[in-house]
Amino acid sequence: MKxxxxxxxxxxxxxxxxxxxxxxxxxxxxxxxxxxxxNTRYKNMRPKKQGEKxxxxxxxxxxxxxxxxxxxxxxxxxxRIGAKVLESGEKIRIAQKSKEVx
Numbered sequence: 001m002k003x004x005x006x007x008x009x010x011x012x013x014x015x016x017x018x019x020x021x022x023x024x025x026x027x028x029x030x031x032x033x034x035x036x037x038x039n040t041r042y043k044n045m046r047p048k049k050q051g052e053k054x055x056x057x058x059x060x061x062x063x064x065x066x067x068x069x070x071x072x073x074x075x076x077x078x079x080r081i082g083a084k085v086l087e088s089g090e091k092i093r094i095a096q097k098s099k100e101v102x
Contacts, residue, residue: 001028001065002081002093007102009035009068010078020071024060032062039063074098 003009003023010020016038025034041061047054069078072095080096093102 001026001031002083003033003065003068003070004093008071009033010071011035011038011063011067012069012078013067014039014063023068025062027062030062031065033065033068034060034062035068036060070095070102072097072100073102074100 003026005023005026007023008020009023011017019038021035021038023033024036027033037060039061040058043057043059045055045057070081071077072079074095075098077097079098081102082094082096083091084094085091094100095102
């Protein structure tokens with residue numbers, strides 16, 4: 001998977017289409033990512049002790065990685081991600097639009 005934790009991405013499909021955020025979690029086996037503050041869901045929690053009230057917890061649910069694109073640091077637009085091997089043998093990610101190292 002080409003999206004990594006800490007990347008700034010834009011949502012390309014779904015209810016949050018066009019919004020941007022930072023990737024907080026990556027699930028490579030499921031091909032899903034969690035974007036901070038987007039794709040929010042609510043979970044109703046039961047009270048644990050008698051007399052205590054239940055809670056409504058808000059959290060960011062995972063998105064499919066095919067529905068997000070990396071934001072190019074130079075241009076600020078969505079870009080595809082490519083890979084390049086340096087002479088030292090190190091593999092790096094590059095933005096396809098600006099050919100800049102990510």
